[in-house]
Amino acid sequence: MLHESKPRGRTRIGADVLCEGLRRQGVDVIFGYPGGVLLPLYDVLGDYPELRHVLVRHEQGAAHAADGYARVTGRVGVCLATSGPGATNLVTGIANAMLDSIPMVAITGNVAAALLGKDAFQEIDITGITLPMTKHNYLVRDANELPHVIAEAFHIAQTGRPGPVHIDITKDALQQETQAPHPDAETVLAAIPGFRPTFEGHPRQLRLAAKLIDEARRPVILAGHGILLSGAWDQLREFAEKTQIPVTHTLLGIGAMDETHPLSYGYMGMHGWKHVNRAIQSSDLLIALGMRFDDRVTGKVSAYATGARIIHVDIDPAEIGKNVSVDVPIVGDVGRVLDALTPLVAARQPEDRAGYFAELADWRRGSEARSWHGSGAWRDGLLSADYVVEQIGAAADHDATLVADVGQNQMWVARYGGFRRPHSHLSSGGLGTMGYALPAAMGAAVGRPDKETWAICGDGGFQMTMQQLGTLVQEHIPVKIAILDNTKLGMIRQWQELIYSGNYHSSHLMGPDYLKLAEAYGIAAFRATTPDEVPAAIEAARAIDGPALVHFRIADEQNVFPFMPAGKGLSDLIEEWGGADE
């Protein structure tokens, strides 16, 4: 019969090896999209029912979904695309994973080996393209190499500093019969002697660090993504509690510590809290844990925390001394480093830091009062975005996963989402990829079906990847979408207002009727245009068993403050503009 699936008894081909390899690595879902060279694979995928295939609507979304899946599960996310345009569509998502250190294996098909380099139909040198944006990549032309390559790729993607690994497989390799066995862990390790990350901190460095910590009078912890990647949130809390050192966090470090913990001091950097940046600028010791002193965090380096010594813990030696010079470098896994460091430091009581804490509390009161619209209204009663975000966070009692897009919405989410558990905040930090939220939320919801998942987007970012509404429906993925619609490319408009004297070129953006759009897909949708409509709209979306969309028509011209203009230092934050109601 023509459509009958092939019996299990057929010969084993490269495509089978790939499926077996993925299963052996514990993969349960692939975000993918078929194409000519992948047909041998799609022909056997049905024989592996343990491998769920989520058919996306655009390959960029496959990569972001694998990224979102990886962030919430801590496991390697897998995406799949065909040669040529399928592969190039993945690129943005791979780059995003690279800059945020996300464990991912991206798989592409390519033309038959004999056609490589001949500009064959849908042939592109995709390994040449992904080379600078992956931890490693492979071009496989022989099915016998596949078992080893798959095992090695997964090992590299998740060991040490995580990152994306790309495997490009020729069509003939996928079709080739093979008996090649899967390698054991030892064989994999032996083949990559050049890849031996350091996990334990050097004892002498730990002692030096402990000494500085014990002597410091105004220490501040800078908690980064590394805490989450290493699963070191308990160690962070224990270290902070023992030493009584306040914890600040980077954008991707959000969730490393419960924000309601008395020692959690808040979000740092360009759009971070003024009190946090002030604490950093006046510190005498920065303890950087799994963060990389990104320019959005430091501002002008020459003016960054000039009175502070720096202890820098990172698993990637190349991050140490890259952006700022440090006093005590410690290479290692931040969880294991803290395991070894905490016993070496002196215990403190809150009273020991009474003066310091009182000053910090005072700063915090001031800066929090300045940028918060608790009533839900910005100017003229228009709906305020910070209020919307705060309400979404509170609705599920701060247990939902909130996936931000990029722009003002991203900063509002970071500042007002109210995060209490690890992996409850996802954001495209390094690449700043508009369109990230919806597909990443898709992956996050698939990875953690037990958690409510929200994609919080600007109207611009939503329109970049909204084709994934189809995926949500077809695959029954219950993502809740919040569109913060200011009919603007808000962050662009903000810069134009603040830096380019109000020359608003190309920042006004029209959009569709979002409710009708959702309706066309059969997705329940709600709208809130005033503060009092917000809670009900959120609850209505939460009550839907499946995906739902809420269109929040927020104020057009609300800005995110504070704001650090490019090229300025952390002490040059702008907190208000043209009136206290910002």
Added chain:
Amino acid sequence: MTDQATTGRRSTDQATTGRRSTDQAMNRPATIPAATGQAAAPATREIPGTGAGHRHVLVAVVNNRPGVLNRVASLMRARNFNIDSLAVGHTERPDVSRMTITLHGDDVAVEQVAKQLYKLIDVLKVQDVSDEPRIEHELALIKVRATNSTRAEVLKIVELYKGRVVDVAADSVIVEATGTEDEIDALVALVGGFGIREMVRTGTTVMVRGPQVVEYEGAGK
């Protein structure tokens, strides 16, 4: 040209970390500077890699696999590192290649190059040999204009520099020269007066003098 050891120029402001070979586990001993604090005004934080640069010679031992040279070159470009020369060939082991990379930069910047190179899976070892006594050679082929009237003079200069004439034609000779970059530069300047029609240089290759060798992970397999 005789084999000539070159000792790396030591920059005097070099951080006294004691070690120039950048081990993957970069837990180097820190020299903790005096407390900055209020007293040290006007306080500014130093930006790494912006100090006075000098010439460095790096050895990179890599897997001899397709694409590895591309990975190294791509990394150098992407990371905005300027290299002066890169020479590559296989070693005593056919599956292992060795690169000699020369570049300018301060110690921190060059250490950053080494650390970034280490992130490539195919890189087995990176060592900065700038402070080691070493043999540093490159090979040049220079096609020099040489007529009946000037040939003798060209040959004399070449001989003086221990170069070799490896081809003679009616109006030109090919000179083969090996030596340090500076030595070859000097020869090129001298024969330049006669007219250089074509030149090709391999880039510097290096080996540390004495019994020590560049050890690497996975060696001896």
